[in-house]
Amino acid sequence: MDQLITMNLVDLCAVLMLLTSVMAVATTRMKPLITLFSLQSVFLAAEAFIVAYTSGESHIYIMCGLTLALKVVVMPKMLLYIMGKIHVDKEIDLSIGIPGSLLASGFMIFVSYYIAEPLISTMETVERNCLAISLSIILIGLLMMCTRRKAITETIGLLMMENGLFLGAIALSHGMPLIVEIAAFFDVMVVIIIIGIFANRINKSFNSVDTSFLRRLKE
Amino acid sequence: MIAVEILQTVLLVAVAPLMAGFVSKVKAGMQNRPGSSILQPYRDLAKLCRKDRAVSRSCSWLFRLVPVVCMASMLILAAMTPFFYTGVLAPYGGLVTVVYMFTMYRFAMVLGGLEGGSTFGGMGSSREMMMSVLIEPSLLLGIATLAVLSGAGTDMGDISETIASMGIAAVGPALILAACSFMITLLAENARIPFDNPTTHLELTMVHEAMILEYSGRDLAMMEYSSMxxxxxxxxxxxxxxxxxxxxxxxxxxxxxxxxxxxxxKLLTVAFVVALVESVLCKSRLFKVPNLLTVSFALSLIAMISLYIL
Amino acid sequence: MVGTGIDAVYLILLFVPAIAGMLLGLVKASGRIPVALCAVSCVIGMLCYPYHVYSPDLAYEIPVGSYLGSYAVSFDQLGSFFISISSTVFLMIVIHMSHSGHGYTPGYSGMCSALFLSVTLCMCAETAILLLMAWEAVSMVTFLMARAGMDEGARWRFLAVTHIGGLVLMAVYGYMWVVSGSGHLGDWDGLGTVLGQGTSMALALLLFIGFGTKLGTVPFHAWMPDMYAASPTHTTALLTTVCSNAAVLMLFRAVYSYIGADGLTDIGMVVCLLSAVTALWGAMESMVQTEPKRILAYSSMENMALVTMCLSMGLIFWNSSSSLTALVTLAGLLHALNHSVFKSLMLLAVDSVEDVTGERKIDRMGGLARVLPALSAVALVGVASLAAIPPMNGFISEWLMLQSLIGTNAISSDLRVAMPLLIAMMGVCGMIVATSYARLFGFMFLGRPRSQGAADPRPLRKGSISPMVILALLCIGMGMLSYPIMNVVSEGACLTAGIDASYRDGMSGSLEPLTLGIMILGTVAVVYAASRLLSRREEETDTWGCGGTLDERMQYSSEGFSQPIVRVFHPFYGDTSSIENGRYLTRFQEPFVKYIYNPLGTAIYRVSRQITRVQTGNIQSYLGYILVTLVVALMAVRLI
Amino acid sequence: MIPSLAVLIAAMVVSSALCIGLRRSRHVSAVMPACAFVLFALCLWVCIPVLRGETIDDGLFWMDPLSAVFMTLVGFIGFLASLYSRAYIGLEAEEGVVSRKENGIYYSLLIVFISVMMLTFTVRSMAVVWLGIAATTLVSTFLVGFYSREESTEAAWKYIILCSVGMTIALFGLTLVYASTVGVIDSDSALDWPSLMEHASELDPNMMRMAMILIIVGFGTKVGFVPMHTWLPDAHSQAPSPISGLLSAVLLNCAMYGILRFYGVSESLDPGFASTVMLVFGLVSLGAAAFFIVSSRDLKRMLAYSSIENMGLIAIGFGIGTPVAIAAAILQMTAHSVTKPILFFSAGNIIQSYGTREMSRIRGVYRSMPFTAAAMTVGTLSIVGCPPFAVFVGELSLMLGALDAGMSWTVAVMIVLLAIVFAGMARNVFPMLSGEPPEYARDLKGFSRTAPLVVLIVATTALGLFMPDAVVQCLENAASSVTGVFS
Incomplete structure (x- = not known):
């Protein structure tokens, strides 16, 4: 019986993560975007906690702790600090408008279900339908990076792709070996730091973080 | 049989001026004027041999070599041509070599024409070359027809022998068409009337004569003799x-x-035909000549193809 | 396997000096050492055929091979004869080069030994990798040797076209390599049966195209005239003689012995047609050029077209009468050899004339025969053999070609109806080419000098006449003594191609070149002696000018000389004539360049402009590309 | 731990620390090439036995001939690049473009970059390989964005964003592979390559197909397959020449190594799938790169496109799939890694002397800089596949492999595209070499500027002309270890 409960809970958390990423695509201002990202990380941590609790894999607890510590608390603060320093205007100008990006993310969800369908039928782990959701979160993250002009939003898109990735890792195989998890985590952190540095340099030279200025190098 | 072959060659060489004289005599007869005697060419040649020659300052050593080469090539050709006996004095290479000996003769004359830097020499050479470009294919096709018709390859002695032995059977469309094309080539090669007037003195119309304008004395004799x-x-x-x-x-x-x-x-009849053509037709414009020569080329082409088709 | 000690000594003497010359040249050693080393190699190369007679199966394999097989050389009869003739020509060019006034850098003479090395390796390579490497090296070294030239575009167009030909050859040899399973060319005989009809025909066509780029077959000839005119004359001489010999030999071996010639009749016909068009086009274009080197470029194109025509006709005759095939392949190969001799003679003569008068165009030359009799005599021999005048070697190979064409009544196939057209083509071609050579010789040496440089030319450099005299004697010698040469070449060709008949019974007429030659020279001597007996008084006058005095401008110009033929063949020439500031100018637009090369170049450039629009510079579209690729790839996998 | 490997890693740590410590002093530009040489020597000490066939297999580390080939290349080109940058950056420092501090940062980043790349090839678990490749991206971002100009910031920005996206996709591919091994291999050694190869047949095929697509697209972004190549020309043209030489010669191989490892697993699971995908990407890259080269105007961008073209050729080699073709692909990879730096280093000399990268404005290099012009001619002739250089042998063996596998259409397409590449390359490079040089062009000489070029030219000629059996044996081992035939 608890098998059923865990499946429902896991699916619930995954769906909530998907919901947050769709809403992130639809926001037009920077602050709600960051809060949505931290919300998504909270759901990811919950997911990890449930899986760890049911499967008894101890190292997933560490994963859950790390996610909570870094992605919910540290990362948003850092982003807000960067935004404050660069006093970027709150407005995110989308290149294809809200209805367009929502439709696109719907298409992405459909595609990932269509692709994951043969895999799910053969898997036996309880969280098998999380695979489709994690793939769609990744694709939506990439979509967000494609349609936003601001450097900060590209970073957040990348982080959302990472969340989808970790959801997949946890759901599919009760988490990858510990060192891999931690390695992936730190890699994400370093990437964010570097992006912060370069965002700063772009801001210094173009006094705006709008990547549409970065058009010089073309054929 | 060497004696007969030598006789044949000597005869061919000796008769040449006679034939030239005969042609001019017939033409004169046609225009009902008395005309010079048949032996006049011999006298002209003898006179020329005795006179001294005037050589232009801007001529080089080649100027003196050209008449010798022309004369030599024609003499060799005389040794190669069967006249009344199928055996020939110099059977080294068949009809193809004959064609290339004619090219040698023409090449030497063109270089002779370009000597001395006179306008007429250049003009004569360039026109001569234009005509020879159009003559060459019909000449070669004529030879090929003969070789294929007689089946005896390109050796002249064998060709005339086999065609003679074939008798009437040989007289098919191929032979007749080839003969006509060869006749036109004969007229064009030797600068006869429809293509070029041998007796003219108007430099602008000359082709053959323009090239030997510079020559005098014994060189002119050799050139005249070789063209005859x-x-x-x-x-x-x-x-x-x-x-x-x-x-x-x-x-x-x-x-x-x-x-x-x-x-x-046969020689006299052909000469008579040549003279007849000369008195009936007039010299055609230079750029009408290609049409006539293409007729000759078409004749020889059909002659050869008819061998395969019929 | 290394034969007896003497074999090893011979090979060392043949290759090591050239390698040393090359390295010395690269390291910019001063002085004439690289040239001397190259000359040593050439001399040893000349002894190649006699040495082959001494020890027939000379072969050697270098222990350390490359990734794709070892480097091995082997000398068969045909290959060693080709090497001998090419090395003789190479030696003469090198001697003339060292005496010529150009003052070539040591790097250039280093390149000469590199070219000798690669050409000789082309002719005697035993493994496919060495053959391909040597072949590409030939075009690369020629490209580098042309550096001193003026026109940049010509050089890289040459490299581009020959490299594309090289790529095609790499594919063909690769295919044969894979089918035969071994890298050694020795055991590649008769792959046609394994390949099957369709593929062997395709391979044969690709071979003709691959080598056509170097020999100048019609669609690929555009680089030739510019390259010949722009590069130094000695590079042109080497390119047109030695490299063409290597190309002809490799083409012959590839088509006749590797693929095996049976069942390739249709390809034979196609290539025959193509070479006929090339020959006609080469002849006609050489009539209207104004620079000697361009005239000789188009004449090379015409001569090489005749060679490819003979080789392709061999394919047509293959299954009907093998004696005719032996005759026609002999004609082709012998013409290639003869061509390398008289073409190098002419190019050296042209170089001396340009060096002496300092003029580039024929319209600015004239009247040199009077001032430089020796040079004009040698050039006359060259021009005569180019125009196939009887005693010379040009006549012999033309005679063989015509014999094989006329002998076609023996073959049964329905293609023989096309033979008369070929005879006619050879007739027209032969005569136009003779005209253009008469024009070349006439306007360079005869008449009155048309420029100050031609009026009082510098004295000819000491010793630069000797190689030309040797080449002239070689022309006459190969013409008169061609009987033994014909036997050697035909025997080698039959050995390589596996023809069992002798070329003699393919000939429908007899030719004794020696007696013919002696008779011609004898008669000329006799007539000359006889004419001297007559009156010898001579008077110096001016050229007949209808009363007025002629100045040099009243002579015929080179355009004027070729104007009648241009009017007769006007539709093909695409010539436009106009009067500009008092001068009558005719401009010729090469139709192939106008209709094939230019559109092709612009098409590629337009496509590349479209494709580079992908690189928009904005990161959003880059990320979009990744997203689209990912989705498309996943969907593709899911659907298939 | 194998002594040689331990010493190598220790040397890496020490030299990195040394260079970072000395980054303020003037001697760093001398110390760093010495450290690079030590690393190269030690790397040879490690790799020579491995190349002969024995594999190192203990604890975290695992090396087989394939990784040994890559590692030697990294060591060799890394050392030559650092030697060349001594002259290149030295000149920039004199001209004041690069301050003392930046000079130090450059050298410390370079030594870390080389060490990280070397480590990537020694590890057993594919996850750590992924981490290694991600780390190289991070380090090289700063090298690409070394100059403070806007263009190099933009190039670095695009480089980091696109490559991180690629690495994330690849990581998801890794997770799928891990997921498909859940029932088969116990969890802690799940992503180790040897164990993956042993249990390859029992993995779940559908999952592996999806994983393979993600990995090829993910790592393909780093390799520069065409739809995802967009960052490559910008990064290579803005980075300093020694770095762009290093990037295109060795970093692309690093990413290709990641693909090859999974290519082996996928080929033994369902043969034909991974190779078809590689063939498609290879042909698309070759085609697009050919046209890019024809119409490029910037010298270093053209060389970057030629790297894409060569990576396309290598992917075609793996796309064919037969052992002969794989060996040919590895030979082509080695040839490209040895030849491409010649072009970048001589291009560096030309750009420093002429001050512009615009090919139409560079003329007369032959007269102003004879040695660099000679190197440029050799480099161009060898990269487009003229004998006697190595790329000719690589391309010819690729063609033989394709013909052997019966893909004559692929060969035909390859020939046409190689011809266009040749025409484009010749059209751009050779006019630069001839003609009249401007007066401000000066000849740059010096040991550390000419030595790397000479060494590389000798290497590419030797690789092309003579291939002793020992080297051929190493190639065969490397090829067979890709598909895990003998391990």
Whole structure:
């Protein structure tokens, strides 16, 4: 019986993560975007906690702790600090408008279900339908990076792709070996730091973080 | 049989000016004027040999070599052509070599024309070359027709022998068409009327004469003699290859005499035809000449193809 | 396997000096050492055929091979004869080069030994990798040797076209390599049966195209005239003689012995047609050029077209009468050899004339025969053999070609109806080419000098006449003594191609070149002696000018000389004539360049402009590309 | 731990620390090439036995001939690049473009970059390989964005964003592979390559197909397959020449190594799938790169496109799939890694002397800089596949492999595209070499500027002309270890 409960809970958390990423695509201002990202990380941590609790894999607890510590608390603060320093205007100008990006993310969800369908039928782990959701979160993250002009939003898109990735890792195989998890985590952190540095340099030279200025190098 | 071959060559060389004289005599007759005697060419040549020559300052050593080369090539050709006996003095290479000897003769004359830097020499050479470009294919096709028709390859002695032995069977469309094309080539090669007026003195119309304008004295004699010899050889070739009946292949004196007589008759008839054409037609404009030569080329092409199709 | 000690000594003597010359040249050693080393190699190369007679199966394999097989050389009869003739020509060019006034850098003479090395390796390579490497090296070294030239575009167009030809050859040899399973060319005989009809025909066509780029077959000839005119004359001489010999030999071996010639009749016909068009086009274009080197470029194109025509006709005759095939292949190969001799003679003569008068165009030359009799005599021999005048070697190979064409009544196939057209083509071609050579010689040496440089030319450099005299004697010698040469070449060709008949019974007429030659020279001597007996008084006058005095401008110009033929063949020439500031100019637009090369170049450039629009510079579209690729790839996998 | 490997890693740590410590002093530009040489020597000490066939297999580390080939290349080109940058950056420092501090940062980043790349090839678990490749991206971002100009910031920005996206996709591919091994291999050694190869047949095929697509697209972004190549020309043209030489010669191989490892697993699971995908990407890259080269105007961008073209050729080699073709692909990879730096280093000399990268404005290099012009000619002739250089042998063996596998259409397409590449390359490079040089062009000489070029030219000629059996044996081992035939 608890098998059923865990499946429902896991699916619930995954769906909530998907919901947050769709809403992130639809926001037009920077602050709600960051809060949505931290919300998504909270759901990811919950997911990890449930899986760890049911499967008894101890190292997933560490994963859950790390996610909570870094992605919910540290990362948003850092982003807000960067935004404050660069006093970027709150407005995110989308290149294809809200209805367009929502439709696109719907298409992405459909595609990932269509692709994951043969895999799910053969898997036996309880969280098998999380695979489709994690793939769609990744694709939506990439979509967000494609349609936003601001450097900060590209970073957040990348982080959302990472969340989808970790959801997949946890759901599919009760988490990858510990060192891999931690390695992936730190890699994400370093990437964010570097992006912060370069965002700063772009801001210094173009006094705006709008990547549409970065058009010089073309054929 | 070497004696007969030598006689044949000597005869060909000796008769050449006679034939030239005969043609001018017939033409004169046609225009009912008395005209000079048949032997006049001999006298002209003798006179020229005795006179000293004037050589332009801007001529080089080649100027003196050209007449010698022309004369030599024609003499060799005389040794190669069967006249009344199928055996020839110099059977080294068949009809193809004959064509290339004519090219040698023409090449030397063109270089001679370009010597001295006179306008007429250049003009004569360039026109001569234009005409020879159009003559060459029909000449080669004519030879190919003969070779394929007789099946005896390109050796002239064998061709005339086999065609003679084939008798009437040989007189098919191929031979007749080839003979006509060869006749036109003969006229074009030897600068006769429809293509070029041999007796003209108007430099702008000359082709053959313009090239030898610079020559004088014994060089001019050699050039004149070689062009007469060329004319004679062409007529002899026409006679012995395209109408070879009666040519003797065995050495007995009787058949030799008969074929000698027949050969002379053929030579005179061809000369008469040439003279007839000259008095009837007039010299055509330079850029009308290609049309006429293309007719000759078409004739020889059809002659050869008819061999395969019929 | 290394034969007896003497074999090893011979090979060392043949290759090591050239390698040393090359390295010395690269390291910019001063002085004439690289040239001397190259000359040593050439001399040893000349002894190649006699040495082959001494020890027939000379072969050697270098222990350390490359990734794709070892480097091995082997000398068969045909290959060693080709090497001998090419090395003789190479030696003459090198001697003339060292005496010529150009003052070539040591790097250039280093390149000469590199070219000798690669050409000789082309002719005697035993493994496919060495052959391909040597072949590409030939075009690369020629490209580098042309550096001193003026026109940049010509050089890289040459490299581009020959490299594309090289790529095609790499594919063909690769295919044969894979089918035969071994890298050694020795055991590649008769792959046609394994390949099957269709593929062997395709391979044969690709081979003709691959080598056509170097020999100048019609669609690929555009680089030739510019390259010949722009590069130094000695590079042109080497390119047109030695490299063409290597190309002809490799083409012959590839088509006749590797693929095996049976069942390739249709390809034979196609290539025959193509070479006929090339020959006609080469002849006609050489009539209207104004620079000697361009005239000789188009004449090379015409001569090489005749060679490819003979080789392709061999394919047509293959299954009907093998004696005719032996005759026609002999004609082709012999013409290639003869061509390398008289073309190098002419190019050296042209170089001396340009060096002496300092003029580039024929319209600015003239009247040199009077001032430089020796040079003009040698050039006359060259021009005569180019125009196939009887005693010379040009005449012999033309005679063989015509014999094989006329002998076609023996073959049964329905293609023989096309033979008369070929005869006619050869006739027209032969005569136009003779005209253009008469024009070349006439306007360079005869008449009155048309420029100050031609009026009082510098004296000819000491010793630069000797190689030309040797080449002239070689022309006459190969013409008169061609009987033994014909036997050697035909025997080698039959050995390589597996023809069992002798070329003699393919000939429908007899030719004794020696007696013919002696008779011609004898008669000329006799007539000359006789004419001297007559009156020898001579008077110096001016050229007949209808009363007025002629100045040099009243002579015929080279355009004027070729104008009648241009009017007769006007539709093909695409010539436009106009009067500009008092001068009558005719401009010729090469139709192939106008209709094939230019559109092709612009098409590629337009496509590349479209494709580079992908690189928009904005990161959003880059990320979009990744997203689209990912989705498309996943969907593709899911659907298939 | 194997002594040689331990010493190598220790040397890496020490030299990195040394260079970072000395980054303020003037001697760093001398110390760093010495450290690079030590690393190269030690790397040879490690790799030579491995190349002969024995594999190192203990604890975290695992090396087989394939990784040994890559590692030697990294060591060799890394050392030559650092030697060349001594002259290149030295000149920039004199001209004041690069301050003392930046000079130090450059050298410390370079030594870390080389060490990280070397480590990537020694590890057993594919996850750590992924981490290694991600780390190289991070380090090289700063090298690409070394100059403070806007263009190099933009190039670095695009480089980091696109490559991180690629690495994330690849990581998801890794997770799928891990997921498909859940029932088969116990969890802690799940992503180790040897164990993956042993249990390859029991993995779940559908999952592996999806994983393979993600990995090829993910790592393909780093390799520069065409739809995802967009960052490559910008990064290579803005980075300093020694770095762009290093990037295109060795970093692309690093990413290709990641693909090759999974290519082996996928080929033994369902043969034909991974190779078809590689063939498609290879042909698309070759085609697009050919046209890019024809119409490029910037010298270093053209060389970057030629790297894409060569990576396309290598992918075609793996796309064919037969052992002969794989060996040919590895030979082509080695040839490209040895030849491409010649072009970048001589291009560096030309750009420093002429001050512009615009090919139409560079003329007369032959007269102003004879040695660099000679190197440029050799480099161009060898990269487009003229003998006697190595790329000719690589391309010819690729063609033989394709013909052997019966893909004559692929060969035909390859020939046409190689011809266009040749025409484009010749059209751009050779006019630069001839003609009249401007007066401000000066000849740059010096040991550390000419030595790397000479060494590389000798290497590419030797690789092309003579291939002793020992080297051929190493190639065969490397090829067979890709598909895990003998391990």
């Amino acid at each position: 010899l060329r004319m004679n050889l062409f007529m002899a070739l026409l006679g012995s290859l395209f109408l070879p009946w009666g040519i003797s292949s065995t050495g007995e004196p009787v058949s030799l005499l008969v074929s000698l007589a027949l050969a002379f008759v």
